[in-house]
Structure formats: structure tokens, C-alpha cells
Amino acid sequence: MLTARIGNTPLVRLRRVTEGLAPRVQVWAKLESFNPGGSVKDRAAFAIIRDAETSGRLRPGMRLLDSSSGNTGIAYGMIAAARGLHLTLCLPANANVERKKILRAYGVEIVETDPLEGSDGAIRQARAMAAATPERYLYLDQYSNPCNWMAHLHSTAPEIWRDTQGAVTHWVAGLGTTGTFVGTTRGLKGYNPDIHCVAVQPDAPFHGLEGLKFLETSIIPPIWDPSVADAHMAAPTEASITMMRRLAREEGLLAGVSSGAAVWAALKLAAGLEQGVVVTLLPDSGERYLSESHLWP
Amino acid sequence: MSVTFRIPTALRPYTEGLATVQVDGETAGAALTSLTAAYPTLARHLRTETGELRSFVNVYLNDEDIRALGRESTPLRQGDTLTIVPSIAGGAS
Incomplete structure (x- = not known):
């Protein structure tokens, strides 16, 4: 059955864009383009x-x-x-x-x-x-529907815990409906409340990060719970696009622009650590953006 | 000559809440410069530090992307409408 293939996406270690990080710091990316519909x-x-x-x-x-x-x-x-x-x-x-x-x-x-x-x-x-x-x-109202974040509580979080064998120390994800971040964070905190959870937003209301929201000037999704975030990071559009291109050329991961923002934030966080297992999530594939000449000249 | 900019909601905090702004300009680039002169905090949202239009910012003259016309040199006519749209995702089609 098609829907039985939703979830259980691969978690892969980033090995080249991570150059320069402390030896005991790992960064892992969950590849949501492996879902049958192609995204998280x-x-x-x-x-x-x-x-x-x-x-x-x-x-x-x-x-x-x-x-x-x-x-x-x-x-x-x-x-x-x-x-x-x-x-x-x-x-x-x-x-x-x-x-x-x-x-x-x-x-x-x-x-x-x-x-x-x-x-x-x-x-x-x-x-x-x-x-x-x-x-x-x-x-259906994905912005208000509790099934949105609960899907991540019941699938994304347990998968990350299982695939890191409980070693995850940091979780970084972008905010759109906020379902991925809120649900996964609640799940991970249930396993280990010390996991540091960082929410990523665009750095301005006018941005090019498809799928992400600048909450301050947007309709706030009713499922958003600011209390779950330990910290926030603001991703610049241009730096996120650059990271998206590096993921393709250096890691073999053709991902979308919100993935670039997530990895940009994860690496910035990781650069300040002496040790840790940082997990982030790549929401979709770059194939969904190939017509956009400003992303793929 | 006078032209009208249509401002997306995400940029209206920088245009005192205005959805449309009238400016003068002979070209698309000159009109953009008039716009950012009137509302200086808009500039960093539209242009890079080196002054180029940011890659994800699309400016439409009536219904056409100025990148498909003469870019910032695109000449304007009295009464033209310019629309600023982020390419989330891909621009109008």
C-alpha cells in the first residue's frame, strides 16, 4: 500500500560540507524526499x-x-x-x-x-x-490541525531516536506550518529533555525560502508553540541557496531551498560545538525547483 | 513619468502599509531607485550590497518579468504598473 511507505526515511551523515567542525561533532540529515509524495x-x-x-x-x-x-x-x-x-x-x-x-x-x-x-x-x-x-x-487546515504535529511526534521523532541510537544532542528544523518542528521536538524531548532544539525562520518577511515562514509578520499557525524551541536561528536567503547548491555538488544531495536553510543553520550551530550529534531534516528534493533559474543557473 | 508599484504584503511594513506606491522613473531601474529613495528601509530587501536586484526578487512590468525584457534598463511608459513578487516559487506563470 502506497501510504505504508510514508516515513522511515533515511538519515545520512554529512561528510564534506562539515569540513572544519570539531572531530567529535557529527551532522546528520533526514531525507524526506524519500517519501512517496516526495516531501516531508x-x-x-x-x-x-x-x-x-x-x-x-x-x-x-x-x-x-x-x-x-x-x-x-x-x-x-x-x-x-x-x-x-x-x-x-x-x-x-x-x-x-x-x-x-x-x-x-x-x-x-x-x-x-x-x-x-x-x-x-x-x-x-x-x-x-x-x-x-x-x-x-x-x-483540513494543516496550520491548525493537531494531526499535523502529532504525525511527527509519532513518526519523525522515534525514527531519529532509533537511527541515532539515542545519541542525538541537537535538532534543527525550519518553521512553515511548524508541525515538523513542534511534533518532532516534543517527541525528542520525551526521550531526552536535554536535546537542544533550534527553530529556523527566514531572516526577513520578504524572502526566497519556499516553505518557510517569517512568523512575526505572518498568520501565526495555531499549532505553533513557541515554548518548545530552545533557540531560534534566522536563515538568509542567499546563504541558504548557496548551501543548497553545495549539498548537490559536495554531498550528492539534490535538495530544495528550505533544506539549504536547515543545513546552513545546522552547520552554524555545529561550528560552535566541541562534541555532539546534530540532526536536521531536508524537507524535499531539488527536482521540484529546477525551473527556477535563480536557484539553478 | 509616473508609474505605480504594487507592493507585496511582506514588504508593506517598509512602505508605511501602502499596497501601491506612485514613483517617477524612465526605466524599471530608475523607478526602483525612486521607490527605495522614498522608503529607504526597502532597499536591503530588494538589492544586494553591490546594488544588484536580489536573485529571488521578480519585478513584473504589467505582466512581464523585466528579466525577460531589458532588465533594469527596461523603458517605462506613463501609467505603467510594476509588481514586486518573491519567486516563491518560480514567478507568475
Whole structure:
């Protein structure tokens, strides 16, 4: 079964971009592009759809509805197609061409929203549609749905604990819906409260880090819990793009730009350590961004 | 000549909350310079330290990316609309 292949993604050690770190410092990356839908979002999307089905909220004839800047929509689209469900997705019009093609391939109905409003404009559109015709749409609301972060509590965190054999000392991840960071951090702290957990945001409200949010000026996701973060780091767009390219050329990891931000932050953190096992997460593959000439000239 | 910039929500904190701003400029680059002269804190969000447009910043003249026209030398006409959009992800299509 397709959804049985969600999770259990590889955790690999970065060996070349880590040059210059103290000998007893390791940096590991969890490769979420190995999920069947190609991104970390498979985990939350599957948990959210399964909950909608089992709770009885999804009644015959209803369509699934949510907003997404791309990857969650693709994950929903794949899972919905395999279950005979129908999905409507509010997507900023400046989402790239690969994303729109993949979504259409899965049969997703796309409602394009104002590119000037970013992902917050897509959220507002989905809320308005759900409020106007609640009998037609089941609004999944990945930003508020506790199944989002709980998917990481129950899968991402145990996988990291298992694959590092309990040796993880630091966890670094980007904030978008915040589900990955919040759920994984709660899970890891349950194993060992001393694990230092660092949340990564863009360094400015206007940025090029697809999938990440500058929370100060965004609609704050209701699942966000600032108390779980031990520290915050602010990733510059240009440095994140440079790191994304280095991951491809030096590690053989063709990853997306939010992965560049995560590894940039993980390495900056690791540079200040004498010893430790730093784990970060690469949300998706660079193949999803190849049309963007500013990323891959 | 007078042209209108449409400002994305993420940059409105730097334009006193304005969604549109009127500026003067003969070219796209000159109009950008007028914009950042009027709102100096915008500059670091749009240009690199060496003065180039940051790679992920797309500027559309009406519906076309200025990178596909004459870049910052693209001539403007009275009443044109310039739109600033981050390439999250990929620009309008």
C-alpha cells in the first residue's frame, strides 16, 4: 500500500560540507524526499486525511479543501487520488510550474490566489470557501490541525531516536506550518529533555525560502508553540541557496531551498560545538525547483 | 513619468502599509531607485550590497518579468504598473 511507505526515511551523515567542525561533532540529515509524495508533507497529510475519514467528518460528496504553497497539496493530492477522494487546493499563483503540473496530474482542483499575498492569501481564500459552503468542503487546515504535529511526534521523532541510537544532542528544523518542528521536538524531548532544539525562520518577511515562514509578520499557525524551541536561528536567503547548491555538488544531495536553510543553520550551530550529534531534516528534493533559474543557473 | 508599484504584503511594513506606491522613473531601474529613495528601509530587501536586484526578487512590468525584457534598463511608459513578487516559487506563470 502506497501510504505504508510514508516515513522511515533515511538519515545520512554529512561528510564534506562539515569540513572544519570539531572531530567529535557529527551532522546528520533526514531525507524526506524519500517519501512517496516526495516531501516531508506526506506524514502530516496522511495523518490529517486518515483522521478526516475515521472521525466521520468527511461525508459522501464532500471535497477536501486546504491551502498550501505546494508540498502539502501534492501529498494530499497523491493520497486523495489513491483513496478516490477529491481535493480543492488554494495555492499562491506564483507557485512554480512543476508544482502545478504535479497537482493537476493527481487531479487536484487548483484555486490560484494573489501572489502578492503569499501563503497567507491562500489561507484566507481557503477559510472563506470553507465558511461559505461548509457542506461542500471539509477544510483540513494543516496550520491548525493537531494531526499535523502529532504525525511527527509519532513518526519523525522515534525514527531519529532509533537511527541515532539515542545519541542525538541537537535538532534543527525550519518553521512553515511548524508541525515538523513542534511534533518532532516534543517527541525528542520525551526521550531526552536535554536535546537542544533550534527553530529556523527566514531572516526577513520578504524572502526566497519556499516553505518557510517569517512568523512575526505572518498568520501565526495555531499549532505553533513557541515554548518548545530552545533557540531560534534566522536563515538568509542567499546563504541558504548557496548551501543548497553545495549539498548537490559536495554531498550528492539534490535538495530544495528550505533544506539549504536547515543545513546552513545546522552547520552554524555545529561550528560552535566541541562534541555532539546534530540532526536536521531536508524537507524535499531539488527536482521540484529546477525551473527556477535563480536557484539553478 | 509616473508609474505605480504594487507592493507585496511582506514588504508593506517598509512602505508605511501602502499596497501601491506612485514613483517617477524612465526605466524599471530608475523607478526602483525612486521607490527605495522614498522608503529607504526597502532597499536591503530588494538589492544586494553591490546594488544588484536580489536573485529571488521578480519585478513584473504589467505582466512581464523585466528579466525577460531589458532588465533594469527596461523603458517605462506613463501609467505603467510594476509588481514586486518573491519567486516563491518560480514567478507568475
